[in-house]
Structure formats: C-alpha cells, structure tokens
Amino acid sequence: MSTPQPSPESVAALVAQFETELAQARTARDAQSVRDRYLGRKNSVVASWMQLVASAPVDEKKNIGRYANELKQAVEARWTRYSESAPDAAPAGAVDVTLPGRVPALGHRHPLTVVRDRLEEIFVRMGFTVVEGPEAEDEWHCFDALNMPADHPARDMQDTLYLATPITYSDNDRRTLLRTHTSSMQIRHLQAHQPPIRIVVPGRVYRRDDLDLTHSPAFGQIEGLAVGEGVSLADLKGTLLAFAQQMFSPTSRIRFRPSFFPYTEPSAEIDLSCWQCDGAGCAMCKKTGWIELGGCGMVHPAVFEAVGYDAERYTGFAWGIGIERVAILRYQVEDIRLFYENDLRFLEQFPY
C-alpha cells in the first residue's frame, strides 16, 4: 500500500478511508485486519509515518511527528467506537437493545412516611414499641392529664382547634378537639398498661395555625416515652444520642437546653450538632453549630398521678420531634407546603 506524505489533508483522507473500509468489513476478522493495516506495529500506515519521523530532517521532525500522532489518535478513537458498538452480524430476530424496556410502574412512599419509617426502625431497635392513637381527642387526655388544667397559661401555648359537635363513642367518651400533640396518647397508653413501658407514638397533630412557608395547621409528630424504675435524664440523653447518630451522622452530638413543658420536669430542648459543619457553624445551623430538633424531659409526677401511677416508684422520660422538621432538615426542603401538595415531581424524588 502506498502511503501519502504526512499533511493535514492526508490525515483527513486516511481517517475517512479507514472508516469506509471498516464499514465494509463483513466479519470481526475483516474488521481486525483493516485495523491492523492502519494501526499494526509493523508495516501499517501509522507505523510507516512513525518511521518517517525518525528519518526526517530536523526542521521537519516536529510537524511530521504531530501529523503522525493525530492520525494515530483519530484512527484509534474510531476503532474504539466501532468495536464497542458494532455487533457481530446481527442474529435473526435481534432487537435494538438500546430501546427502553417496559419498566413496571412503581410508586413512592411519601417523604413523611420515609422519615417516620426510619425513626420507627431506629427506636424499635432500642426496644421501643410503636403505638398509635386517635387524632380527635378530649380535653382531659390532651391537657388536664398532662398537667395543663383549665385556666393554666400553658394551655394558651398551643392554639387548639375544637370540634363544633363532639365525636361520640359513648356517653362518657366524647372527643371535642383535634389533638395538639401526640402526648395525649402517652396518657391513653399509661392508663392501659403497667411499667416497664417503652413506646414511640407517631401521628398527625393539629394547631390553629396558618399554612405558610414554615407553618402548617397539621403536621406529623413522633413521641417517645419510657417509664420504669430508675429511668433518668442521662438515659434520655443516651437514647436520643443513639437515635441522632443513626438518623443523622455517626459523629452527631446532643445538647439539652433547659426549657419548660408542663408535662415534663426537668424539661429541655433537644439540640443536635449540625451534621453539615459538625458544629463549626454554617448556613444550615445559622452559624450556631446546633439545630433544634424538639422537646424532651422527665415525665412530670403530676402526669403519673393523673393516671394513678406511683410517682415515687416510677420515673420516666418523654420526647417529641416533628416529622416534617426532620424531613426538612434531611432533605433540605425549603417550603413545608411541598409535603401536602403531593406533586408527583416532588414525591418521585423519594424512595420506593
């Protein structure tokens, strides 16, 4: 085969010729021999150009070398593309395997369910049992038994939605409001069981709040309660620390910031070390290094007394976390309303 002198034109012509010959190849063996004629170590087009480089005058070496390399790279690239895509002679009945398959339809769990499932799973591993309670409640379970008697200022802390007509299960079981927290289920469970108790209560709660970027009149909460002999605030810290490290980051830390809730004493806000900056301060934690997660504390003796427990013998801890809050943090959701619009473009971003 006569080989033209290296030049930009001859590079282009040889590459085109290579492609033509390759396209005409009937079998893999034919294609391989085309390749060898261009790229083989001996007597090939590229090899002969390389020899020209060696024998060329000094002032032409550089140019010839460049053309030889260009030719080599261009031919190699086309060979790679050809060998990846070219099938052996297509067998009868062959399909285009690159056409889309029939993907079975698969729905997605709601992000609030994904978070709830994850929370439940973590606490179940710690020996907690998942229970659920009613959303329509009575005043006693929602407030009085939780150390919030009528006329108590704390009752104003949560704006309650009342029912125009009660939901009546029996003459002495009338539900007059929508629960403002899952804590009402603590009371129902304590009444129906004996210590030791270790439960988590996920569920929807309601507040007299407008729907905007950060507020919702209905949202999910998960509540934890452990009652037994010798249960302490340090145990609560250990439990929440284990939860935080499994839910957020293995290096998560927990901080208790004293606070007030009528149904716990001592009470604290649960702060979680920011997992984006590990406490150094960033936009997510508003430069504080900490993220507020929820409230917790030791069950107030008045709550035990309301349900007829021996408040001297038993102690307990309780905590409550907003499910939306966790989801907002975890998935960096800017607008709480996205959770309730049920836009499939949003829902489909979450796991099956």
Next chain:
Amino acid sequence: MRLVTSWLREFVDVKASADDIAATLGLRGFEVASIEPDINHNGDGDAVIDFEITANRPDCLSVLGLAREVATAYDLPIMLPSADAGAKSRLATLPAGTSEWLKVTLEDEDLCPRYAAAIAEVTIGSSPAWMAARLQAAGVRPISTLVDITNYVNLEIGQPMHAFDLAKLAGAEIRVRRAKPGETITTLDGVHRKLEPDMLVIADRDRAQAIAGVMGGAASEVSAETTLVAFESAYFTPASVRRTSKRLGLKTEASSRFERGADPGAQALAIQRAVALMEQITTGRPLGPIVDCAARQAEPKRVHLRRARLALLLGVAVPDADVERILRSLGLEVTRTADGWDAIAPTFRVDLLREVDLIEEAGRHYGFDKLTATFPVMTQPAPAPDARIPRDQTVRRVLTAAGLSEAVTFGFIEAKASELFVATTPVPAIAVANPLSGKFDTLRPSLLPGLVDAVAHNRRHGRRDVRLFEIGARFAPDGETRGVAIAWTGGGSAEHWSAATREVDFFDAKGVAEQLCGVLDVPVRFKPLREPFLVAGLAASIVAAQATSRTVADGPEPGAVIGLVGQLAPAVADARGLPRQDPVFVAELNLDRLERARVAASDATRPLPRHPFVIRDLSIVVPDALPAEIIRGTIHAAGRETAAPLTATSFFDRYQGKGVPPGAVSLSVRLTFQALDRTLTDAEIQQSVDTILAALVREHGAQQR
C-alpha cells in the same frame, strides 16, 4: 423580656459581655430572641438582650429576676434593692399603717389577697433622660414622671403598679370588689366596657375606677394637672385576671404578668422603690404610710429535697456544695438534713412547688452537659406493635408496587369539597368550631376530597398520568376510622414504544382493590353502586363476602360494606378543578373494617399435586345483563357434583358483535380439573364439562358456540 445590660449590672457585678451573658443564660432555660449591641452608639458596651421567658418563670419578666439567674450562672453575689444610702436600687423607708388620705377596703380576698397603696404629692413632668432612655431600651414608651415610675418598677422588680389621681376617687376611698350587675367602665384606651359580676374591679365609693390587674379607668387617669396620686401595688389571683382579660379580649402588660403569677410578697417593696424613684427624680414626696391590706401573708413554700432522688432523676450525682450554692443563689433558704435538704422557696418563685422542681433548678445550673449518656435498662422484651402499623406497611407496599405514590393531605377540608362527596345515605360532616381558614373548616369524612384535589394539582402542572393513594383518619359523629383511598387518571398501562397506551378504566381500579383485599386475606364481592359523586354504571360497593373459613369474632357481617370503587362524576371532577373529560377512577376502603374481616388463614402449606391438571375451554352465549359472578356461581355449584374435581374457573374472553345476537354476549370460560389422588380420564373430563354446560343451559339458557 428586653434586658438592658447596664440595668442588670446594678444588681449583679458581672463583667462578661452581652454575648456571653446571652449564651450563658441561653443554656440555662432562657432562649435569646435577639441581641442589640451598643444601644447608646457610644461604645459603652450597653446592650439589650431580648429573652423569651417561658410560662413558668414570670419572675424573670424583670431585671431583678434575670439578675438572680446571671448571679447564679456566674457565681456572683446579688445586690438586692435596699434602703442603704449607697444602694443602686434604693428603697424608701416608709412605715405601714392607716392613711388619713385614703381608705382601702378589701372586699374580695379570694381574688385579691393583698392590696397595698400609698399617697404622694406630686408635680408631674417629663422623666430625666436616663430613665426615659432605659424605658425606651426596654421597649416601653416614656409618658410622664408618674407613669414612667410605675413602668420602671414593674420592669425592675416585676410588680405591676397603677397610679390613680386621688382627687378623682370619690370619697377618697378604694374598694376592691366584684363588678356590680350592669356596671360599666371606660378604660384608659378610651373603650367603654361592660363588666360582669365575676370580674374584680378597683372602685371608689361610687363606681369602678379600674379593672383589677388588667387596665385602669379613664376617669381617674393621672394627668399633667394631678397633684395627689394613689399608688396601687396589689396581688391579683392569676385565674381571675386571666378570665377577665380573656372575656374582655383585653391583654395588657399587667394582665399577662398577673396571669402567669406575680410575686405575692412584693407589694410593699414595689411602693418603697417607686417612692425612692419619685424622690430621686424630684417629682414628688410621700404623704403618710403604706396602706397594706393583706388577707393573708404569702406563705413561702417548704420543699424537701433528697440527695438520692436528685441523683436518680438526673442520672448524675451533683455535689452537695453545688446544690446548696445554686439553690441559695436563686433565693431559696436551704438547710441540710440527713438525706438531703429542707428548702424554703421565695414567694416570687411561683413555679417551685415540689421536689422535682428543685431537682430541675439544681440540674439546670449544674449543667445538663455534665450528664453522661447512658441507656435505660431493659427488664422486659418489647411487646408487639399496634396491629395497624404492620398492616398499613403492607397496604403501602401493595399500592406502591401497583405504581401508586403516597399522598398526605390534611385531616380537615373545606365544607364545599366535603359536600360534593356526600353519599346517598349521608353521614353528617363534623365542622371545626374555630377554623382559621374556610379551607380547613370541616373534618374529612372521606379521604377522597383531599386526594382528588391532589390529582387536580398534578393535572394543573401538566402531569397526564396520576396515581395516588393515601392512608389516614376519617371522621364521623360516631368515631374516627382509618381508611385508604386511591385515585387514578391517565394511562392504564405505562407508555411504551411497542404499543398504544391504554386509558385507565374501572377494572384497573377494581384490580387494585382486589389485590389489596387479597393480600389482607379478606374475601370480598362487588355490587353495583349508585352514588351522586360516582358515574352510574361505573361504580361498585365492596362488601365482605360469605367467609370460606372462620373469621374474627367481631368481624363485619357478610354483606357489610367495606368500601367503594368507581369513576368520579365529571361534575365533581370539574368542581375540583380537574378537566371534565378526564376519567378519574377512585376507590376507598375502611381499613378498620377490613382488618376485622380478615380470614384467619392457615400458615400450613398445601402439598403440590402429583397428578396432572386438565384444561377445557367453553364458549357460551348468554344474555349480556347476566353478571359474570352469577355464571361463575352456577359453574362452581355444578362443579361440586362432577366426577372430575373442578379446581379453577376463569373468564378469558368476552365478545359481542358479529355472530352473537343483540342483547347477548359470548363468554369464554377456562375450566381447570385436577384430582389429588389420580390422573383424570378423558371420559371423566367430558362428563364433567357436559354437566357444567347442562347447568348453564338450564339456569341461564346458555348456548354453546
């Protein structure tokens, strides 16, 4: 509570910066809303820290209250208000006794256990700059010397005060009594208000001059011309003030303090402080003693604290010295006993009532950061969860696997939406008594309105295929139930290049419902249903079938309705913003009822048959109005008598048109025969098919094709 740091430093000599103080108290129960540095714009370091005070700590709605917390946190002495000449918060020395200027009668000791008053001769003007600036920094507008002094004392020691123009009190007299029937008052804000007999008022000889603890009256308001004032410093019971304030819809600085609980022992102290300030800014001088009417002296609370209980509850042993230092610094009297301490809580700490309250105080200032994270000891295995939880997870798995995505909508909807879904036998919807918005004024009786709105939202955003489901509570006058609903519009099959996409139809939705009931082991039947919100002829109720084996004791009767499935009426779709021509198929099932209808299936597996099965297809022509379920019933009944056991029946084709008379339909039925103990013979099979065909001919006039 906006705390001015220079004011704070009059009570505790703390050197720390405002940021440091904010951070320190922030970890002791006082959340910081904001910090305003350098409020005087002169670099003197004076700042305002705005603390959020929790409902249990009314004492910290004052500089003095927060100063106690700062002193405890930094282990510094507190400098209390005193009559000493050098005191920064100086008190006037004023005896108690009766006044020749004012007669005070305490007529209702329940609502007002203590009422103190004092008279002063005054020249009213503007407050000096330092006082005006301080009030302003604390968020109170300066008005005049007298009003400013009462506000200053309130901010400093937390005792709300009021000043009456003595000349305007008829009979130079104050009566603390309940309002008379029909009595009215025009309050300082110029509003004429009707009082009710359980509201406490401060009256003169003739009429109400103030609503106790809420707001003064316009008639006795201090003005520039006032020369004699009566200072009021009283304790009103929280519940009474709260009721009155709520009923009148009138919330004031004073009422919110009294509601949460003022110090029942600070009445005379506040007057002594007010008089000292009056003298300091030379706006007046006292006339006579403090008239101090006390129905009963505020009794300090005695609380015993056990060392062991403290350690048990916190999970950490706080050293005795720390416990004593903390409690004393917070104003408690502490005496050590064999097992702990006897403590006397000061009257301003209305929240310290029992041992656990002291444990919180010790823990809070000792530092929750000193708690070692431990794990509670498990003494029993965890019981099984609420049965609804694994059940709902199964439902969710079935539905997501069927290609439906989960929606979460609100438990309340707008009445307008609820009304569209009212059934023929309506269940009254429950209204929310105090909704904030008309969009959330009714508890949902069904999940469908919310779900249909979610479909509409997706359609509005250009989504053609929408498949959604929701699991949630529904509300009725006799109780709350849990349901699951589905909504499906668009393609019945996924779009694919290989074939045209089929539109969703009734049987897609029904299939999902059947799948769900099957997975939950609930035998069901479908019956034609007419509901105004569903398309007639394309709707069915889902009812519990006669159970084939033992059901749960309180399971629903066979025939009890478990749910429904059908096409949403176009008018309803239209009303909720969906394109009218879009078929939307929906279903809703009562999960509680479904749960009770579950057939307790045996866990034991059936052996696999060792003899082959035989299939025979049968094509028959029957009237097209004849439900398939009845034909299936006839086949099954006949199949029970046949020589070859009939093990399965399925309909594999349904044809109307050429060759089939009008009003009739050709059905193709696949019959499967199988015996466990032998291989069936051709003769047995033929005889069995003949028997079944004969029954179809006899019962339905069927013709074989």
